[in-house]
Amino acid sequence: MSEKFKAKKGLDGIIADDTHVSHVEVEEKRLHYFGYDINDLCANCSFEEVTYLMLHGELPNWMQLKDYQQVEAHNRNLPTELVEILQRTPKYGHPMDYLKLGVDYLGIADDHNKVGENSLAINLRKALWLIPKLPTLVANSYRITHDMPLVLPDHSKSFSENFLYMMRGKEAENELEIKLLEASLILYAEHSFNASTFTSRVVASTLSDYYSAISAAIGALKGPLHGGANEQVMHMLLEIGSVDKAEAFLRDKIANKAKVMGFGHRIYRKGDSRVGIMTEMGKELAEKKGLTKWHDISAVLEKIMVEEKGIFPNLDFPAATAYYLLDIPIELYTPIFVVARITGWTAHIIEQHEDNRIIRPEANYIGPAKRTVNPLKSRK
Ligand SMILES: CC(C)(COP(=O)(O)OP(=O)(O)OC[C@H]1O[C@@H](n2cnc3c(N)ncnc32)[C@H](O)[C@@H]1OP(=O)(O)O)[C@@H](O)C(=O)NCCC(=O)NCCS
Structure with missing residues (x-):
């Protein structure tokens, strides 16, 4: 069999494309986002700064960060209709499926979400609308399915502090709790061509929209071999x-x-x-x-x-x-991963849309040899 038709199970070792977003140095056990070492980012940056880095490829200056924080805090609330839909949805679903449902709803509710319109400006606008809502969606879909009262986002808190507050319905006991959640969000934010990120790029490569790519990525992350x-x-x-x-x-x-x-x-x-x-x-x-x-x-x-x-x-x-x-319910661990990784997915969707070619690998056929159809009445 020629090299061209030899399958690589799980695409192991296959270089699928170039990327600017992150680099894993396997031997040195190092990971960089747009050139910044994760240790450096964890020690010196907030999750908001890392999100900005994912959206723009650069860390924000003071003014850019203030602007981003203002927009992020402003966009945390869910549309009432989505909350009502969640309240009417069966309560035994998987938390990741409520997230997918929420993202799909928000894609429909965004009247700028037109098929094939995937410019940088449009993708950034969608990301700025969706990313701040995910913590509210994670916390409240859990609360709805557990007959607990809704919790509204606190716009005065940072992203991580507010997320922790909404998941537990109580204030953080100390700064270390917030820092621990924040560090995990930064570390979970991006990891090159992992299964969910690759999924998001495959969907984006068909010129499908941002929400569809994110929803598909959530489905991929749900599995226990990945985020689960x-x-x-x-x-x-x-x-x-x-x-x-x-x-x-x-x-x-x-x-x-x-x-x-x-x-x-x-x-x-x-x-x-x-x-x-x-x-x-x-x-x-x-x-x-x-x-x-x-x-x-x-x-x-x-x-x-x-x-x-x-x-x-x-x-x-x-x-x-x-x-x-941190006293976070176990069912929310993988949804937390989504809240972080959506920033990396966004960077990859933007990158894919900026220099797109549809992702379409080939398969090595190992099915039956050529045969002809027997008329139905003579089939055993
Ligand atoms: C992450 C993971 C899916 C990678 O899969 P992969 O690259 O296909 O790795 P492989 O299955 O080729 O692993 C190589 C060998 O190590 C073994 N192995 C890998 N992860 C293992 C684990 N968590 N426990 C026991 N054995 C493991 C495999 O069984 C295989 O053994 P074999 O050669 O005797 O068949 C796999 O390590 C795994 O299932 N881990 C547990 C789930 C997990 O933690 N996922 C989160 C990933 S960030």
């Missing part, structure tokens, strides 16, 4: 329950060749560049709360997975513990 892993990690830690049970639990999984959630990565084979910061910041809150057992269990799992299988934790592993310590 952070929830599975917490369920696993809760099932283990105490540090003395961790080793036996993991050895049993390894013996049964079961996937251990929060471990492994298509690109990082020697460790995920984002894990260190998230673990350290999570530990700080755990110590402050006197609740270190989740990190103790995690340390046992990590040690054995690395020693026995050479497989390292990915960001979902420490993020799950961080969100648990």
Whole structure:
């Protein structure tokens, strides 16, 4: 078989396009957004600044940031009709599906959303309208499905503080809580051609619109091999329950060749560049709360997975513990990932639309050989 027709399962190792948005340095375990190291961004920037970076390719100056913050805070409310639709939707749905429903509704409600009109200005306008609404949508779709009262966004709070406030319906206990959520949003914001981002680019490449690309990306992120892993990690830690049970639990999984959630990565084979910061910041809150057992269990799992299988934790592993310590409901962990990753998806949709060619790979046919149709009455 010629090289051209050899399939690469999972597109492993395939370079699908050029990008300016982010760069993963696998050997050095480093990740850059538009040239900025994530450690630098976490230490010195707010999530609003990183969002601006994703939308414009540059960090904002003081004036640009103030303008962005004003627009972002102003656009946080959901249309009443969307809230009513959510209230009338069955309550047993998956939280990611309420998000998709919300994004699809907002695409319909945006009367500027015309097929084929995907200029930079139009995409930016849509992004500025949609991104601020996602935290409100995440928090309130959860509250509606759990018969809890709605919570309105607090326009005086920063993006992260308001998001934490709406998810829990109470004020942050200290600055560290807000910083921990903010760091996770920055770390989750972008990661090159991962499955959901690639999905968003495929949809954008047909010259479909921004909302359709985001909705499809949410569908891709929902899966437990991608964003859904952070929830599975917490369920696993809760099932283990105490540090003395961790080793036996993991050895049993390894013996049964079961996937251990929060471990492994298509690109990082020697460790995920984002894990260190998230673990350290999570530990700080755990110590402050006197609740270190989740990190103790995690340390046992990590040690054995690395020693026995050479497989390292990915960001979902420490993020799950961080969100648990923040008292965030487990069903919201993957929706939080959406609130962050929509900024990266937006950068990629803009990039795709700016220099587009429809994404259309080929397949290696391995089905039946050529045959002719038997008349229906003579088919067995
Ligand atoms: C992320 C993931 C989907 C990457 O998949 P991939 O690039 O196709 O990796 P592979 O399946 O080729 O992994 C290579 C080997 O490591 C094993 N492996 C990978 N991740 C593993 C995990 N979490 N637990 C146990 N074994 C794992 C695979 O079974 C495979 O073993 P084999 O060669 O004996 O068949 C995969 O590591 C995974 O399912 N992880 C758990 C889910 C998760 O945490 N997802 C979040 C990703 S950020």
